[in-house]
Amino acid sequence: MNFFEYRNGELYAEDISIKELVQEFDTPLYVYSAKTLRRHYEAFDSAFEGTRHMTCFSVKANSNICVLKLLGQMGAGVDIVSGGELFRALKAGIDPQKIVYSGVGKREHEIREALLSNILMFNVESRQELERINQVASEMEVQARISLRINPDVDPQTHPYISTGLKKNKFGLELEQAWESYKLARELSNIEPVGIDCHIGSQLTSVEPFLEALERIKSFYGRLQELGLDIKYLDLGGGLGITYDQEEPPHPAEFGRAVKESLKDTDLTLILEPGRVIAGNAGIMVTRVLYTKGTPSKNFVIVDAAMNDLMRPSLYGSYHRIEPVQEKSGRLYTADVVGPICETGDFLAQGRELPRLEQDDLLAVHSAGAYGFTMASQYNSRPRPAEVLVDNDQAVLARRREVYFDLLQLEEQCF
Numbered sequence: 001m002n003f004f005e006y007r008n009g010e011l012y013a014e015d016i017s018i019k020e021l022v023q024e025f026d027t028p029l030y031v032y033s034a035k036t037l038r039r040h041y042e043a044f045d046s047a048f049e050g051t052r053h054m055t056c057f058s059v060k061a062n063s064n065i066c067v068l069k070l071l072g073q074m075g076a077g078v079d080i081v082s083g084g085e086l087f088r089a090l091k092a093g094i095d096p097q098k099i100v101y102s103g104v105g106k107r108e109h110e111i112r113e114a115l116l117s118n119i120l121m122f123n124v125e126s127r128q129e130l131e132r133i134n135q136v137a138s139e140m141e142v143q144a145r146i147s148l149r150i151n152p153d154v155d156p157q158t159h160p161y162i163s164t165g166l167k168k169n170k171f172g173l174e175l176e177q178a179w180e181s182y183k184l185a186r187e188l189s190n191i192e193p194v195g196i197d198c199h200i201g202s203q204l205t206s207v208e209p210f211l212e213a214l215e216r217i218k219s220f221y222g223r224l225q226e227l228g229l230d231i232k233y234l235d236l237g238g239g240l241g242i243t244y245d246q247e248e249p250p251h252p253a254e255f256g257r258a259v260k261e262s263l264k265d266t267d268l269t270l271i272l273e274p275g276r277v278i279a280g281n282a283g284i285m286v287t288r289v290l291y292t293k294g295t296p297s298k299n300f301v302i303v304d305a306a307m308n309d310l311m312r313p314s315l316y317g318s319y320h321r322i323e324p325v326q327e328k329s330g331r332l333y334t335a336d337v338v339g340p341i342c343e344t345g346d347f348l349a350q351g352r353e354l355p356r357l358e359q360d361d362l363l364a365v366h367s368a369g370a371y372g373f374t375m376a377s378q379y380n381s382r383p384r385p386a387e388v389l390v391d392n393d394q395a396v397l398a399r400r401r402e403v404y405f406d407l408l409q410l411e412e413q414c415f
């Protein structure tokens with residue numbers, strides 16, 4: 001459920017018409033709905049009511065500081081994967097004791113920054129990383145709280161690029177290695193093992209893989225008791241899917257019920273790292289039709305947004321619903337919606353049924369609030385779009401549109 005709706009044939013974000021936003025902010029434009037973000041956060045977080053837990057929004061899904069602030073004000077923590085995300089989170093006022101740091105390749109300076117900020121814990125993905133964190137922590141004369149990320153070898157049945165918990169994936173430690181690493185962690189002077197972690201993939205549309213992973217983690221946790229470690233946290237990662245097209249992922253309440261049931265006999269504090277389920281359907285990308293053209297074999301709708309603005313269709317073949325901002329009736333026809341970039345892979349949709357579109361029509365590309373702007377680039381020297389956050393009848397420019405000067409700002413003078 002989100003707050004992008006048609007009123008008298010015109011698409012609105014909450015109480016503001018998209019057309020009005022475009023008049024002010026131009027296209028391509030990311031539009032986020034604050035009410036939807038709050039609703040999604042609330043629905044997710046309340047699914048774990050009655051159990052000690054922490055909802056740590058996954059910053060990589062949408063790292064706009066206004067979005068982070070909004071979620072932080074609702075009590076959210078965050079899951080970060082880089083020093084840059086830590087910087088954003090702290091600037092957004094997130095409590096460091098609600099920050100968990102995941103990722104396979106943390107650099108030394110990033111570890112130092114996280115220790116300086118006194119984050120809750122690192123989710124460690126290799127033995128060498130554990131040793132590196134210990135070394136940095138001992139130089140700083142602090143204790144580093146860690147959990148080890150277990151790779152439970154569970155098939156999340158999602159796109160191969162976004163499954164992470166299979167043994168062939170680069171993520172985490174397989175059980176025996178994890179066991180050895182916990183033993184090592186116990187010996188390391190500046191490491192305090194406080195948690196156990198996994199994240200099996202993204203855009204999961206059923207609870208079963210989560211439950212399977214939990215079973216393995218629980219039995220491993222049982223074994224861990226032998227080591228006498230004081231494990232307080234179980235971090236289940238993120239991954240709950242959303243509806244882009246026909247998918248029917250479990251509602252967070254169903255997910256919450258199943259997870260709570262599975263963990264009812266433990267007294268661990270549960271950590272969750274949702275990204276997409278909070279932000280995905282809280283944002284759209286608005287684009288303008290530049291040209292339409294038909295060839296003997298195909299119709300093309302050429303728009304002013306491209307793969308650099310929204311990469312998901314090109315990278316994963318992902319489906320994003322596309323609708324005219326001004327509702328149109330009449331016969332549908334089939335077209336590819338493509339951008340101005342010089343690559344055949346530059347498309348927002350292929351073989352899509354659409355009403356007849358004309359030059360200057362505005363289109364809403366739905367479900368673009370997660371992994372949309374955060375994956376945008378300047379490829380083809382295209383300044384990145386603006387981001388706007390709507391709250392009832394108020395719109396704030398959450399990030400200004402880049403201008404040509406931004407393209408060159410960081411480049412040295414050559415002569």
Ligand code: LLP
Nearest residue numbers: 058102199202203238239273274275276371
């Ligand atoms: N925690 C960890 C350790 C992760 O790696 C991820 C996502 C999440 C949490 C959040 O997962 P979510 O709840 O959003 O599914 N660019 C891809 C998605 C990559 C996800 C990477 N990790 C896409 O556009 O579909």
